[in-house]
Amino acid sequence: MSRAATAAGAADRGRGSALEFALDRGVDTYRVLSWLYAVVMVWHRLGDFHRPLVALAVVLVLGLWTVFVLLLRRRTWPLLAVELALACAGILLTRVADSPENIAAGATTLPATWAASPVMGCAVLGGWRGGLAAALVVGAADILEVGAPTEGTVYNLVLLLLIGGCLGWCVDVARRGQRALDEAMRVRAEIAERDRLARSIHDGVLQNLAFIHRRGQQLGGPSADLADLAAESERELRDLVQGRRGAGQGRSATLGAGAGTPESSAPASPAAGAAGAAAVGTGDADLGRLLAASGSARVSVAAPAQPVLLEAGRAQELALAVRAALDNVTKHAGPDAKAWVLIEDLGTDVTVTVRDDGVGCTPQRLAEAKDAGRLGVSQSICGRVADLGGTANVRSTPGRGTTVVLTVPLVAPPQREERP
Structure with missing residues (x-):
């Protein structure tokens, strides 16, 4: 036992x-x-x-x-x-x-x-x-x-x-x-633990498998066999973390690898990995400084002049959710798309808005991606924010980009037992 x-x-x-x-x-x-x-x-x-x-x-x-x-x-x-x-x-x-x-x-x-x-x-x-x-x-x-x-x-x-x-x-x-x-309560705890593991796997293993699949198909030859194996492993792992082992046996390897879906994966960035390793830190952290590292020629980050302090673990989790949204911009918004990150301190809550001017997608596409086992939006973004006691709102229109609004309490809400 x-x-x-x-x-x-x-x-x-x-x-x-x-x-x-x-x-x-x-x-x-x-x-x-x-x-x-x-x-x-x-x-x-x-x-x-x-x-x-x-x-x-x-x-x-x-x-x-x-x-x-x-x-x-x-x-x-x-x-x-x-x-x-x-x-x-x-x-x-x-x-x-x-x-x-x-x-x-x-x-x-x-x-x-x-x-x-x-x-x-x-x-x-x-x-x-x-x-x-x-x-x-x-x-x-x-x-x-x-x-x-x-x-x-x-x-x-x-x-x-x-x-x-x-x-x-x-x-x-x-x-x-x-x-x-x-x-x-036991089932609820198991679901929460499974969702946490699913986010960790999505940020690392699944992205690496999808990258191997995509690169193997591009190289062709013997690498194509390795790409098919990576796609099959990715599909089985997605089914496993979602608790539906064997549910996707009829899907093709290409669908399992997520080619062309709104949440297709790529290797996790070093910054994201470092943030994940520091997610269990103690004390307070400035959310603005954490997200400033995500700025680039295509990503603009705007933060208040004063530090936006959250407990270190909560700040790291929120930063990982924002980076997951930016990863989606990189993969799906188009090669010329730009993104803007706005951090707002509302006194009791903090709101982070991630907006891009990319190709966008339909709400149905997001639902189809979740049903297909794509964990980027459902787990890496919405799941993380929900565990922090906050809310996540994803709005996307074809041809007009995507907006992700994440709202999280500055102080962790008290834990309570929910009655079934």
């Missing part, structure tokens, strides 16, 4: 323990209040008892047990079995402490409502089955205490069955909901 799987299992057990702990604390509150009620009832009827010392001893033992259970964090079946035995013993000792006349008249047992405490505890630990089983045991003790069941005895038994069954059923539903939530 991997470390990740072990950590996930420990987290699941921790969440399950937290749920049981919260429910047990609710039962603890009931146990204390019901014991106080039993004390009041015994004190009020102390003169009517045949053996008052027995009644006081029972209440004292139940009180000591209540304090003992409060000091424990977890409940176990042996612990609940002892508590169930104490409740039944207190009920049966009512025949010893009270007079036969009072018992025949339906007087309250010594534990009174405290006898429902082990029923509720078994319901929390064992679900509706545990709750019903404990209710039947306490009900049997009630019947033995009075000898012949009375209307009050039947009423108490029905009430115990309802408490144990309903509470246990609610606990079972809560546990199923918790498991469903844990599974949804």
